[in-house]
Amino acid sequence: MASTQDSPSVRDNVIGQIAQEPRPAHQSIPNFRDILSQENRTQSSSSIFVVVDGKEIPKPAKVPKESIMEMETEVEGGDSIDEMRNEFAAVVQDTKTRRGYGLYATSDLLPDHLLLSEQPALSFWMPRDVNMANMRKEIEAQWCDLLIHEQEALREEFPKLRSVPSGRRALSLFQSIMLFNFALEYSYSSPDGDFANIYSLASRINHACRGCANAVRRMDWYEPHRILITLIKPVKAGQEILIHYNTMEGSKLACAVCGSMSDRPTRCQLLRNKLEEWRLRLGGRDARASVATSAEVVEEDDFNADVPGPRLSVLDRAKRLRNKTVLRWGHLFTREGCDWLHPWQSSPWQSPPRTPYPYSPSPEIVSSSIPILRVQPPTDEGSPVRRRRKNRFRGTRT
Numbered sequence: 001m002a003s004t005q006d007s008p009s010v011r012d013n014v015i016g017q018i019a020q021e022p023r024p025a026h027q028s029i030p031n032f033r034d035i036l037s038q039e040n041r042t043q044s045s046s047s048i049f050v051v052v053d054g055k056e057i058p059k060p061a062k063v064p065k066e067s068i069m070e071m072e073t074e075v076e077g078g079d080s081i082d083e084m085r086n087e088f089a090a091v092v093q094d095t096k097t098r099r100g101y102g103l104y105a106t107s108d109l110l111p112d113h114l115l116l117s118e119q120p121a122l123s124f125w126m127p128r129d130v131n132m133a134n135m136r137k138e139i140e141a142q143w144c145d146l147l148i149h150e151q152e153a154l155r156e157e158f159p160k161l162r163s164v165p166s167g168r169r170a171l172s173l174f175q176s177i178m179l180f181n182f183a184l185e186y187s188y189s190s191p192d193g194d195f196a197n198i199y200s201l202a203s204r205i206n207h208a209c210r211g212c213a214n215a216v217r218r219m220d221w222y223e224p225h226r227i228l229i230t231l232i233k234p235v236k237a238g239q240e241i242l243i244h245y246n247t248m249e250g251s252k253l254a255c256a257v258c259g260s261m262s263d264r265p266t267r268c269q270l271l272r273n274k275l276e277e278w279r280l281r282l283g284g285r286d287a288r289a290s291v292a293t294s295a296e297v298v299e300e301d302d303f304n305a306d307v308p309g310p311r312l313s314v315l316d317r318a319k320r321l322r323n324k325t326v327l328r329w330g331h332l333f334t335r336e337g338c339d340w341l342h343p344w345q346s347s348p349w350q351s352p353p354r355t356p357y358p359y360s361p362s363p364e365i366v367s368s369s370i371p372i373l374r375v376q377p378p379t380d381e382g383s384p385v386r387r388r389r390k391n392r393f394r395g396t397r398t
């Protein structure tokens with residue numbers, strides 16, 4: 001991978017360009033979304049991140065688009081630092097709650113840390129102009145198009161895929177529906193809305209309200225749509241990583257931390273956030289650590305918004321009311337009755353234990369080797385799955 005340390009970052013360039021352009025008086029200072037959309041329009045470049053000794057160095061890079069495929073082949077196949085970072089930064093574990101599996105940090109990290117930078121393990125092309133039934137058939141066809149060992153690897157990775165057989169030319173209606181539901185549940189829509197991307201680690205992240213989420217997501221505009229998960233709060237080793245889904249699906253889920261059904265935290269959580277902020281301030285730590293400023297979260301999340309806003313059915317509203325009541329009372333109980341607390345909390349009022357920073361990883365973490373799924377074996381011409389799928393749909397896309 002070419003060293004690009006000295007070159008200015010794409011975003012800096014964009015900011016520079018925006019600053020140089022004469023701006024009409026009525027136009028406000030460009031916000032984060034403007035900068036991102038400018039960046040996305042910079043067709044010939046891509047941002048690359050590199051990690052050295054477990055620390056993220058946002059590597060400013062301006063890479064010609066032609067060389068991106070080459071670099072990614074290198075990353076997919078070799079002992080990439082990027083993969084190492086993902087592997088060591090977070091692990092999938094059973095939350096032992098109704099949330100099922102979740103993603104947990106393996107070390108103590110501060111806000112703004114880029115936790116994951118991951119390529120999709122699988123991406124389904126989602127034609128926009130077809131109805132749900134046809135989309136299900138389309139996804140079924142794409143699944144049947146995969147090689148058996150790719151299907152097997154995915155089935156092993158995601159327990160919810162175990163009812164979907166491998167090596168078949170077609171699926172039964174039940175299997176097809178299971179596959180479709182899996183795709184809807186685990187995928188992040190690409191920024192252009194054309195692909196539903198499923199990631200080994202990022203697709204395991206559970207939902208929290210905006211105030212309680214400790215990370216935000218962003219996705220590369222270009223294929224293969226690498227997802228970037230950045231922390232907005234300090235996390236402790238063993239703490240669950242949570243993002244605000246900001247989708248219709250997310251609006252039906254209770255926040256994993258405070259139980260709020262809206263995108264705002266409960267008052268109790270707000271109070272805890274405030275107390276935590278002051279605790280850190282008094283301790284001379286970075287004050288912005290505790291509470292993500294809503295503005296930041298909104299900026300990043302809105303960029304990823306899949307739907308304009310939640311529109312709940314009567315049944316969903318009734319469920320929401322029921323959950324709200326149950327979860328609110330749950331706060332009165334201890335950890336056993338209150339399964340959304342973080343592992344370090346024995347009660348909702350307890351502050352996280354302090355650990356010195358920078359964190360030096362413990363020997364167990366360094367020596368643990370969590371296999372990373374590589375569904376697409378690297379070849380000289382890129383991934384066979386993607387190539388085959390592209391050929392299949394060539395000429396059919398509008």
Ligand SMILES: C[S@@+](CC[C@H](N)C(=O)[O-])C[C@H]1O[C@@H](n2cnc3c(N)ncnc32)[C@H](O)[C@@H]1O
Nearest residue numbers: 099100101186203204205206207253254255256
């Ligand atoms: C992207 S998956 C997350 C990983 C999933 N928990 C697993 O077991 O693999 C999204 C699904 O996780 C569950 N989930 C996520 N956040 C949740 C929450 N706060 N409360 C309850 N369930 C949640 C929901 O079933 C949702 O459809």
